[in-house]
Amino acid sequence: MRQTRQVCILLPNKQHLVCTVGVRSRGHEMLNCLLKQLGVSELQVLGLAVLRDNEYLFLDLEQKLSKYFGKTWNRGSSMVQFILFLRVQYYVGSGLLLFSSKVQQLYYAELRQKVLQSKSHHQEALFFQLAASALQAEVGDLEQSEANDEEDGGENRQERKHYFLPEDYFPSWLIKRRGRYFLLQHGPVLHRELRGVSRRQAILQFIKNANSLQDGAVTFYRMRKEKKELRSSILLGLVLRGVQIYEEVEGKQFLLYDLSWTDIDRFTFQGSRFEISAVGSLCLPKLLYYTPSAFHSKHILKHLTDSHRFQISTRAALNYVQQLEDMQVSQLYKEAYICDTKGLTQRLQRNNSLTSSMSDRNVTEGTTTAWSKEEEEEEVSYTELELCVDDPEEFLVDDPAEVSWLAELLSDVSVDASLEFPSSYWAAVTVEMKQVLMRRADEGVSVD
Secondary structure, X not given: OOOEEEEEEEOOOOOEEEEEEEOOOEHHHHHHHHHHHHOOOOOOOEEEEEEEOOEEEXXXXXXXXXXXXXXXXXXXXXXXXXXXXXXXXXXXXXXXXXXXXXXXHHHHHHHHHHHHOOOOHHHHHHHHHHHHHHHHHHOOOOOHHHHHHHOOOHHHHHHOOOOOOHHHOOOHHHHHHHOHHHHHHHHHHHHHOOOOOOHHXXXXXXXXXXXXXXXXXXXXXXXXXOOOOOXXXXXXXXXXXXXXXXXXXXXXXXXXXXXXXHHEEEEEEEOOEEEEEEOHHHOOOOEEEEOOOHHHHHHHHHHHHHHHHHHHHHHHHHHHHHHHHHHHHHOOOOOOOOOOHHHHHHHHHHHOOHHHHHHHHHHHOHHHHHHHHHHHHHOOOOOOEEEEOOOHHHOOOOOHHHOHHHHHHHOOOOOOOOOOOOHHHHHHHHHHHHHHHHHHHHHOOOOO
């Protein structure tokens, strides 16, 4: 008889799902169960994480679940509840890159919570813009009667029924600084300016503004400056463009280093020892910190590796989206394109998303090789493992001929096969991709 375990998966929107898997199951089987319940083909930017030492670590899907739940997993006690978390693993520069509306909503839900927990005291005005976008997405157009009440005298304002709670849209420190009455008075003013904006467009605007928040689209990992230091005062922040290092002093975060991917030569870990080496031109010493354990170091390094590959794989598409957004803002772009939208939509559905091919490549390329080498030596001791980020092949993404995922997205071509096309083909593919992204930007079409 097959032994099974039930795992509760907590979603960013505060809902939960229960998956039943075999006791010998690996992360992939848990993922498949989750995808089936959510009704999506892939998570794209979301990942399963376990809470270890008050820190979220993303699962290596090739590993057995028993590695994350320990001996209690094999014993299968009914008194123990196994819990995983669905969280944002890769942040994106634009919500238009999230093709599935369900994934986009979960992504938005986590960002909403991060905004409420933000400590970016110097960006107060941005929180009002974020609150307005969230209100438009969740409440819709502000009723005219409520808008008129905002313009009435103070007594009417106090007597009218408020349609939102400041605690749901502003960080606690901002409520304390400005007071509830101030937020209830001025929040609807910005909300009213978004009248007529669709729910999806409001969510896209929220995602865009959240990227400007200092601690918004970032994953933090706590580290220590000294091995025997009791308190973790260093925060390694994984952001879209690279890595940021903060030091926490008396509850306040001070930025020490802001390193883009091109600034970093390699990451190295040996046990709990974690090193960051910058390129020689920066003349920076090696940054040496300590994680809680070798288990943490291994998973942090894998997250850094996968994030770097993800950003490279989506860079070209993001550039197209940003160009379209810039042209819309300046109102200089009036040209209409004629293309087979239905055919392109079918192709997008078959290929799922921009990252589907990237995920397949991660399994067959350097990531597997690097980790298999480490796993071979794991039985003896944790030895030094490096991730180099200066591989020139990773950065040649501006030339359409180097964007292999573009062919897989728009044609029935696998990236595992040899790609030999004339330059005219790649030019046509690039134009077609621009048309798709432009149409998504204009019409807000979601492909599920």
